[in-house]
Amino acid sequence: MSRNYLLSDSIISxxxxxxxxxxxxxxxxxxxxxxxxxxxxxENGYYAGLIDESIIDDKFNELGSPDDxxxxxxxxxxxIQQVLDEQPDxxxxxxxxxxxxxxxxxxxxxxxxxxxxxxYLWKMAxxxxxxxxxxxxxxxxxxxxxxxxxxxxxxxxLISTGRFINAIVxxxxxxxxxxxxxxxxxxxxxxxxxxxxxxxRQGVSLGEAAAAILIGPANSDASEKVAYLDxxxxxxxxxxxxxxxTGEGLxxxxxxxxxxxxxxxSQIDFLSAHGTATIYNDEMEAIAFNRAGxxxxxxxxxxxxxxxxxxxxxLIESILTKHSLLxxxxxxxINYSASGVSQDLNIIEKNKKKDLTLALKSASGFxxxxxxxxxxxxxx
Amino acid sequence: xxQNLFIRNSVVIRDSRVWRDGELIFKNETETTLxxxxxxxxxxxxxxxxxxxxxxxxxxxxxLGAEILINGEIQDKNTALVFSNSAxxxxxxxxxxxxxxxxxxxxxxxxxxxxxxxxxxxIRHQLRSENVxxxxxxxxxxxxxxxxxxxxxxxxxxxxLCGWVDLHNNDYDxxxxxxxxxxxxxxxxxxxxxxxxxxxx
Numbered sequence: 001m002s003r004n005y006l007l008s009d010s011i012i013s014x015x016x017x018x019x020x021x022x023x024x025x026x027x028x029x030x031x032x033x034x035x036x037x038x039x040x041x042x043e044n045g046y047y048a049g050l051i052d053e054s055i056i057d058d059k060f061n062e063l064g065s066p067d068d069x070x071x072x073x074x075x076x077x078x079x080i081q082q083v084l085d086e087q088p089d090x091x092x093x094x095x096x097x098x099x100x101x102x103x104x105x106x107x108x109x110x111x112x113x114x115x116x117x118x119x120y121l122w123k124m125a126x127x128x129x130x131x132x133x134x135x136x137x138x139x140x141x142x143x144x145x146x147x148x149x150x151x152x153x154x155x156x157x158l159i160s161t162g163r164f165i166n167a168i169v170x171x172x173x174x175x176x177x178x179x180x181x182x183x184x185x186x187x188x189x190x191x192x193x194x195x196x197x198x199x200x201r202q203g204v205s206l207g208e209a210a211a212a213i214l215i216g217p218a219n220s221d222a223s224e225k226v227a228y229l230d231x232x233x234x235x236x237x238x239x240x241x242x243x244x245x246t247g248e249g250l251x252x253x254x255x256x257x258x259x260x261x262x263x264x265x266s267q268i269d270f271l272s273a274h275g276t277a278t279i280y281n282d283e284m285e286a287i288a289f290n291r292a293g294x295x296x297x298x299x300x301x302x303x304x305x306x307x308x309x310x311x312x313x314x315l316i317e318s319i320l321t322k323h324s325l326l327x328x329x330x331x332x333x334i335n336y337s338a339s340g341v342s343q344d345l346n347i348i349e350k351n352k353k354k355d356l357t358l359a360l361k362s363a364s365g366f367x368x369x370x371x372x373x374x375x376x377x378x379x380x
Numbered sequence: 381x382x383q384n385l386f387i388r389n390s391v392v393i394r395d396s397r398v399w400r401d402g403e404l405i406f407k408n409e410t411e412t413t414l415x416x417x418x419x420x421x422x423x424x425x426x427x428x429x430x431x432x433x434x435x436x437x438x439x440x441x442x443x444l445g446a447e448i449l450i451n452g453e454i455q456d457k458n459t460a461l462v463f464s465n466s467a468x469x470x471x472x473x474x475x476x477x478x479x480x481x482x483x484x485x486x487x488x489x490x491x492x493x494x495x496x497x498x499x500x501x502x503i504r505h506q507l508r509s510e511n512v513x514x515x516x517x518x519x520x521x522x523x524x525x526x527x528x529x530x531x532x533x534x535x536x537x538x539x540x541l542c543g544w545v546d547l548h549n550n551d552y553d554x555x556x557x558x559x560x561x562x563x564x565x566x567x568x569x570x571x572x573x574x575x576x577x578x579x580x581x
Contacts, residue, residue, distance in 0.1 A: 041484070102493060104468075109477050121468050121515040139523065140515040142468055143495045150512060157530035163522075178473070181480050182489035232536065233510050235461075235502035241490040252508050260535070366490065367499035369511050 004156045005218045005225045006375065007166075009319045010082035012075050013209035013306055014049045017059055018082060023323055025305075026331055027351060032306050033193040033205050041181045047193045048175050049207030049307040051075070064131070070105045070114060073124060075210035076172040077131055083168055083212045084132065090214070096164035097138040099125040100151035100171030102311040107176035128170070136164055145274070145308070145365030146233065147171065148211075148315030149373050153231040155215040166216030173310040175208045186241075188278055194308075196275035196301035196333060197282050197347055199340030204276045207307025211316045222378065226322040229374035232257045236368035243281050247288025249370040250362060254292040257360075257372045265293035269356040270330060272321045274363045275301020276308050281364065286341035294360070300333035300348045314363040314371065321359045325377040328353050383532060385559050385567040390575050391449040393421070393441065393554035400448055402578065414550050418444065435500060436472045436488070437552075438465075442497035442545045443504065445556040449541070454505045459558075460537035461498050461507070462527055464514035467548035468494045497545060510536050519544050519555070521572040528559055528567075544576070 010018060014032035015025035032049030039046060057066035060074045063081055076099070084090065104121040108114055117123045125138035139158070141151040148171045155167035173179070183189050183206060190203035218225050234256065236249035244250075258265065271294055273285055289295065302317050309316060324331060330348045339345070361373040392399040396408040396417055406424050411417050418440045422432060427447060435443060442463070469492050476488040490496065495513040502511070510531060514523060524542050531537045543556040555576050565571050 103473075106473060109474065119470065119473075120466065120517075122466065122517040125515075126517070137516070137520070141512065142493070142515050143498075143511065143513045144493045154512070154527065157534070158526050160533070161526040161529050163526050177480065178477060178492075181484040182476070182486070182492065185484040185486040185489055230534075233512070234508050235499065235511050237502040237506050237508050240496050240499040240503070249508055365495075366493055367495040367497075367511075368502060369495060369499070 002217055003227050004159055004215050005222065005227050006318070006322045007214040007216060007225070008083045008086040009211070009213040009322070010079040011209065011211045011316055011319060012079045014051050015305065017078065019319060019323065029332060029334055031193060031304060031334060032207055039177065039180055041177065041184050046189060047205045050175055051208055069127065070108065070118065072105055072172050072174050073127055076128055076170050079210045079212035080128070080132060080168055080170050083214050087214060090166065092133060093135040094165040095134065096136050096155065096158060096167035097129050097134045098151045098155050098167055098169045099128065099138055099140045100147040100169065100311050100315055101140065102142060102144060102147060102173055103176065103179060106178045107174055110177065142311070144367050144369055145310055146314055146363040146369045146371040147311040148313055149231060149318060149361060149363045149371045150233065151315065152215060152228065152318055152373065156228050159216065166214060168212055168214050169315060170210070170212035171312040171315040172210035173208060173312055175206045179206065190277060193335055194277035194303055195335040195337060196277040196303050197339065197341055197345060198335065198337045200337055201277040201279065201282065201340055203278050205307040207309045209306055209309040209312050209316060211312055211319055213315070213319055226325050227376050229376050230257060230261050231371060231373035232260065233369060233371045236370065238368055240368060241366055243284035243364060245284065247284045247291065249368055250285060250288035250364055251291045253370045253372040254288065254362065257374060261374060263374065265297070267358050268294060268297045268360050270321065270324055270359040271297045271299040272317045272359065272361045273299050273301050275303050277303060283341050286343040286345055289345060290343040295344045296346050298330050298346050298348050300331055304334035314361065318361050318373065318375065321361050321375055325356045325359055325375060328355050330354055383561070385529065385532060386562060386564040387567050387571060387575065388558040388560050388564040389449060390555065390557035391445050393445055393552065398448065414552065429504065436491035438469060438471060438494070438545065438547045439491065439497045439500045441547060441552055441554050442543060443500055445543060445545060445554045446501050446541065449556045449558065454507065456539040457507055458509050458537055459507055459539040459541050460510035460531050461501060461541050462512055462524055463498060463543040463545060464516055464520065464523065465494060465544060465546035466515065466517060467546055468515050471547045519576055521569040524572070525567065525569060
């Protein structure tokens with residue numbers, strides 16, 4: 001079976017407008033999470049990773065008219081454009097476009113600046129596809145907070161069934177009033193920047209970002225690339241808005257993935273966790289990772305850098321995992337203080353260099369969904 | 381790696397009617413609203429699942445479609461769920477946005493994701509299996525075929541429950557079917573479209 005690789009990528013976030021800028025900011029231990037006091041839902045303000053639209057418009061001016069596109073569309077277009085710039089020989093007629101998002105242009109429900117159909121996720125995807133002249137119909141994956149990882153899986157699977165030769169996976173979500181008020185109604189938002197897996201964690205911080213990556217066969221030396229090996233999903237079958245106490249779905253997704261690919265837990269060099277910093281999520285993950293024999297594997301959560309970027313998070317974290325593998329760099333799980341889960345985990349507490357070959361990415365979300373994905377450096 | 385896949389059975393809920401395998405099994409003569417129609421199906425099917433009454437209308441449509449399709453229990457607990465629709469969770473999104481002006485409702489917010497329906501079906505049937513939710517402008521037969529084929533090829537499932545469960549502005553359109561390696565109609569675009577829109581042939 002032919003393999004697909006994680007090729008050119010881009011991250012558009014408060015930490016920078018390219019993957020390179022984002023990686024540099026992470027190495028400097030910068031966080032996108034800043035205090036904001038612009039929401040009617042937070043009397044005392046809140047911490048989040050937000051991008052000012054005027055900064056996006058400055059960048060977007062080189063590509064088109066900022067007034068013709070929503071904030072989220074512009075962010076996703078900027079990300080895709082960077083990928084295409086790195087791949088001048090890419091044949092767009094053979095390339096699929098897969099969009100990962102939970103809420104798309106949901107802010108348009110209130111703003112109504114564009115035509116009403118812009119709130120449909122497929123419409124946003126078509127606007128983006130038309131901007132670049134994609135010939136295949138765009139596909140939208142909207143599966144809560146595992147969407148970004150599931151979109152990569154979808155790209156691989158649809159390439160393997162011959163739907164297209166390559167695919168660009170692009171994701172984005174905004175921290176709109178809709179999302180902010182919803183998480184606040186759950187009392188899930190931390191009063192300070194989120195602290196994944198820590199004993200003083202108090203909930204999530206939210207962040208907005210977009211990202212894009214090209215998935216496809218390696219047309220040149222594969223030894224310097226990161227391959228997508230496989231991914232599995234599993235539902236908790238337990239609760240629609242809370243994680244399973246036993247981490248059942250996450251454990252099932254990881255153990256099936258290992259069985260399917262004849263992988264032993266000891267072979268995993270790095271684990272990129274979901275790590276939202278809610279009490280129940282992080283505890284659930286710790287239990288699932290221990291059940292899967294991953295307690296010694298260096299693990300981090302990137303949520304302290306970006307906040308929870310919803311439908312983009314697993315996509316951004318997969319891109320960062322790819323770069324961890326390529327550069328042999330373990331990134332500090334920022335904002336971690338001391339263990340606040342019942343099981344042992346090997347949390348990465350400072351940046352360090354290490355030879356890395358095989359990484360596991362996991363994600364979990366509302367609706368009881370869980371995903372586990374294996375990424376490997378070099379030829380298979 | 382070619383393989384033969386078959387559509388084992390199907391359900392359509394549309395225009396105040398319910399069809400199973402092409403046969404009309406329920407017709408709503410009197411009820412006018414969607415919520416009353418959904419409750420009428422629930423009663424007609426003699427279902428006993430109190431969680432039904434907590435669901436939003438989109439999840440109710442998916443739950444009811446699945447109950448009628450499988451007619452009891454899903455035997456294969458590894459049955460994958462491959463679902464999509466056009467309007468995502470917009471019906472509930474709009475209802476939640478109304479409450480935002482006043483007191484944002486956590487009970488509504490939890491249903492502002494389309495894949496919650498997959499969680500509800502998984503809970504009901506205790507499925508810890510593969511899930512995916514796509515959004516497309518209209519029913520995209522080839523997307524279900526390509527994604528399901530990959531699940532079979534990669535040996536991630538031996539049975540797939542597919543669903544198109546769409547709801548917006550009280551307009552609903554529901555089509556569910558199961559795919560397996562044997563039994564039933566050939567699983568291809570033409571047959572799928574025939575089952576989805578038999579009246580438009």
